[in-house]
Structures are given as structure tokens and as C-alpha cells.
Amino acid sequence: MVKVKAAVLEEFGAPLSIQELELADPQAGEVLVRLEACGVCHTDLYTASGADPSGYAPAVLGHEGAGVVEAVGEGVSSVAEGDHVVTLFSPQCGECIHCKSDKTNLCLAIRDQQNKGYLPDGTTRFSRDGEPIRHFMGTSTFSEYTVMPEIALAKIDKEASLDHACLFACGLSTGLGAAINTAKVEPGSTCVVFGGGMVGLGAVAGCRLQGAERIVAIDLSDDRLELARGQGATDTIVGGPDAVEQVLELTGGFGADYTFEATGNVSVMRQAVEAARMGWGLCTVAGVAGKGETLDIVPRLLITGRRVAGSSFGGVKGRTQVPQFVDLYLQGKLDVDPFVSHRLTLGDVNRGFELMEAQDGIRSVIAFG
Ligand SMILES: NC(=O)c1ccc[n+]([C@@H]2O[C@H](COP(=O)([O-])OP(=O)(O)OC[C@H]3O[C@@H](n4cnc5c(N)ncnc54)[C@H](O)[C@@H]3O)[C@@H](O)[C@H]2O)c1
Numbered sequence: 001m002v003k004v005k006a007a008v009l010e011e012f013g014a015p016l017s018i019q020e021l022e023l024a025d026p027q028a029g030e031v032l033v034r035l036e037a038c039g040v041c042h043t044d045l046y047t048a049s050g051a052d053p054s055g056y057a058p059a060v061l062g063h064e065g066a067g068v069v070e071a072v073g074e075g076v077s078s079v080a081e082g083d084h085v086v087t088l089f090s091p092q093c094g095e096c097i098h099c100k101s102d103k104t105n106l107c108l109a110i111r112d113q114q115n116k117g118y119l120p121d122g123t124t125r126f127s128r129d130g131e132p133i134r135h136f137m138g139t140s141t142f143s144e145y146t147v148m149p150e151i152a153l154a155k156i157d158k159e160a161s162l163d164h165a166c167l168f169a170c171g172l173s174t175g176l177g178a179a180i181n182t183a184k185v186e187p188g189s190t191c192v193v194f195g196g197g198m199v200g201l202g203a204v205a206g207c208r209l210q211g212a213e214r215i216v217a218i219d220l221s222d223d224r225l226e227l228a229r230g231q232g233a234t235d236t237i238v239g240g241p242d243a244v245e246q247v248l249e250l251t252g253g254f255g256a257d258y259t260f261e262a263t264g265n266v267s268v269m270r271q272a273v274e275a276a277r278m279g280w281g282l283c284t285v286a287g288v289a290g291k292g293e294t295l296d297i298v299p300r301l302l303i304t305g306r307r308v309a310g311s312s313f314g315g316v317k318g319r320t321q322v323p324q325f326v327d328l329y330l331q332g333k334l335d336v337d338p339f340v341s342h343r344l345t346l347g348d349v350n351r352g353f354e355l356m357e358a359q360d361g362i363r364s365v366i367a368f369g
Pocket residue numbers: 042043170171174194195196197198199200218219220221224239240262263264265268285286287288289311312313314
């Protein structure tokens with residue numbers, strides 16, 4: 001048992017509260033992780049605000065963590081004390097029917113308990129004076145320490161700085177994977193990315209790594225379009241109602257081989273479908289739409305050869321592929337520094353939400369120290 005400082009969602013719509021909690025020892029198949037860094041993401045805010053119908057409280061939020069293994073429970077063999085790890089809200093058990101297929105990354109092993117805020121055995125390790133405090137996304141990384149299932153930790157090279165590595169826990173891997181795994185962008189192709197946040201910028205980088213010849217970035221913000229150029233975008237367009245027309249103009253009237261949507265806005269998803277080329281254009285949707293919203297597509301677009309795919313965590317099998325992405329960063333093939341816009345302390349986590357709402361920078365990263 002350790003005492004930890006953590007950011008607790010106590011009441012929906014209210015700021016997170018920094019509290020001291022008890023954290024029990026890791027049980028069989030579990031690992032105690034000391035967090036070094038954690039990104040602040042829209043999904044944390046979405047739950048904190050109360051907009052997520054499946055949210056629960058009290059809970060320790062946070063899911064974009066990177067840290068060091070401090071202790072392991074019984075039977076844990078793939079990570080050991082001192083290893084550096086990235087936390088995975090999307091685990092990889094390696095044994096379920098989905099893990100055994102190369103068609104999906106949606107591991108089935110611990111979904112039900114994770115969605116309810118419990119570790120796989122149906123209990124919590126966090127508590128406050130004996131009252132259980134639930135986990136969030138199986139990660140709960142807004143805390144000095146957390147306990148997680150072994151199958152939800154990606155062991156990475158110790159050379160990687162953890163305040164950069166934490167970005168691979170969510171948005172960056174989602175964008176990279178959308179291009180590399182879901183779309184499987186081919187060399188020489190033309191790609192269009194709608195949205196220039198963490199996910200869209202990751203998709204731009206993924207298209208570049210796949211050898212795309214032309215990468216068009218679309219966003220409402222000039223700053224973000226500039227960042228997209230830094231990641232390999234060859235053309236930029238300011239988003240709006242005529243974005244599809246502009247893509248058609250840039251592509252000889254046909255549209256792009258691959259389009260990506262990373263805004264969460266269903267009208268932009270529609271644009272992304274319409275901007276895909278007839279014959280073989282593939283639209284990959286990564287944005288998360290609001291509850292109850294639907295995507296409107298004219299069926300003729302599909303009959304004439306366009307396809308639509310969705311991508312959760314970029315189709316990334318985290319334990320296998322996150323370490324590979326981190327290696328690309330260490331080899332200098334991925335420039336992640338421009339994504340870390342602010343460094344905060346855990347006590348400033350609500351400031352991280354404010355910066356995000358103001359679209360100030362790409363990511364605020366909490367440094368535990
Ligand atoms: N599929 C997954 O597993 C997964 C993982 C993480 C995030 N997401 C989702 O991906 C989406 C993007 O996440 P993010 O962190 O990059 O968000 P973000 O808010 O930082 O970025 C969204 C960008 O879209 C731009 N945008 C808004 N309207 C636009 C328009 N009409 N045309 C072009 N651009 C427009 C905004 O200017 C902004 O830069 C969100 O919906 C998020 O929930 C999905």
C-alpha cells in the first residue's frame with residue numbers, strides 16, 4: 001500500500017480535486033507504475049464534464065501516461081522493476097480472438113470491467129478511507145502512481161524521454177496508426193487530413209512515413225496548419241463549406257486516394273468521404289462524434305468505389321507497435337517536440353483543461369517530479 005496524490009473526478013462539471021488516496025499493492029497480473037509524465041486529453045475532459053453517458057465518479061482520470069515500473073504482482077513476466085512503459089487504454093492480451101487476428105486491435109480480454117472502472121478482477125486498487133475509488137480507462141494516470149494490468153503496458157526504450165513518450169499513449173499513435181494500419185497508405189499516393197490536432201498531425205506524419213507524395217492538411221487554425229507543414233504536409237487548406245471543392249481542384253477533379261477525418265464533427269466526416277477519389281478512395285474516420293449523431297453519405301459515392309473505415313487507437317496493437325513508434329521517434333523520423341505545448345504540475349491539471357478548451361497548443365503534459 002502506498003499513499004498517492006491524484007486528481008479525482010468527484011462531481012461532473014466541477015474541477016478535478018487533488019487528493020491523497022491509498023493505492024493497494026499490485027495483484028496477480030498487475031503492475032505498479034510510477035508516472036513521470038501524462039498528457040491531458042479531450043477524453044478526460046469529456047468524462048469530467050459529465051457529457052459522456054458512460055462516465056462514473058469518484059474516479060481517478062488520466063490515460064496518456066508514461067512512467068517506470070516500481071513493482072510487479074504474481075505471475076507478471078513481460079515487464080520488470082525499472083522498465084519504462086507507456087500506458088494503454090487499449091490493451092493487448094495476445095490470446096483473445098481479436099488479438100490473434102491481424103485485422104483488429106480491439107482486445108476483448110478486460111473490456112467489461114475496464115468500462116465500469118475496475119481492474120480485471122472487478123475491484124479497485126485506489127481507495128480513500130476504505131471507500132473504493134474507481135479507475136478510468138484502465139489507466140488512471142493523473143496520479144503519482146497507478147496499478148494497471150500487465151497486458152495494458154507497452155515496454156519502451158529507456159532512451160526515450162518520458163514526457164515525449166506519453167504522447168504515444170493516445171492521440172499521436174491514433175493518427176499514425178490510422179495512416180499506417182487502417183488505411184495502409186501506399187507510396188506515391190495523395191492524402192488529405194481533416195483536422196490538425198494531435199490525431200490529425202499524427203495522421204500527417206503517418207502518411208509521410210508511408211511515402212505519400214502529396215499530403216493536404218485542412219484545419220481552421222493557421223497555427224495548426226503550420227504545425228502540419230512541419231510534419232510533412234505539402235499543401236494546406238483552411239477548412240469550411242468549400243473544403244471538398246478545394247480538394248477536387250487540387251487533385252484534377254478526382255479527389256484523394258486516402259482521406260482522414262480527425263475532428264469529431266460529422267459534417268467534416270461527410271466532407272472526408274466526399275473528398276475521397278472515385279474507384280478506390282478510402283476515407284478513415286478517427287474522430288469521435290457526439291452521442292446520437294450519425295454520418296450522412298450519399299450511397300452512390302460508395303457504389304462508385306469509395307470506401308469508409310473507422311479506426312480506434314489507429315488499429316494499433318499497443319504492446320507490439322507503440323515501442324516501434326517510440327523507436328521511430330528515437331531514430332529522428334518523428335518530430336514530437338512541437339506537440340508538447342505546455343508542461344504542468346499535477347496540481348495544474350484543471351489549467352490543462354482550460355488550455356485545451358482555448359485550443360492553446362496541441363498537448364499540455366503533466367510532469368510528476
Ligand atoms: N479513434 C480514436 O481512438 C481516438 C483517439 C483519440 C482521439 N480521438 C478523437 O479524434 C478527434 C481529434 O482529436 P484531437 O485530440 O486531435 O482534437 P483537437 O480538438 O485538438 O483537433 C481537432 C481539430 O479539428 C479542427 N477542425 C474543427 N472543425 C474543422 C473543420 N470544419 N474543418 C477542418 N478542421 C476542423 C480544429 O481546428 C482542431 O484543430 C476527436 O474527436 C477525438 O475525440 C479518437
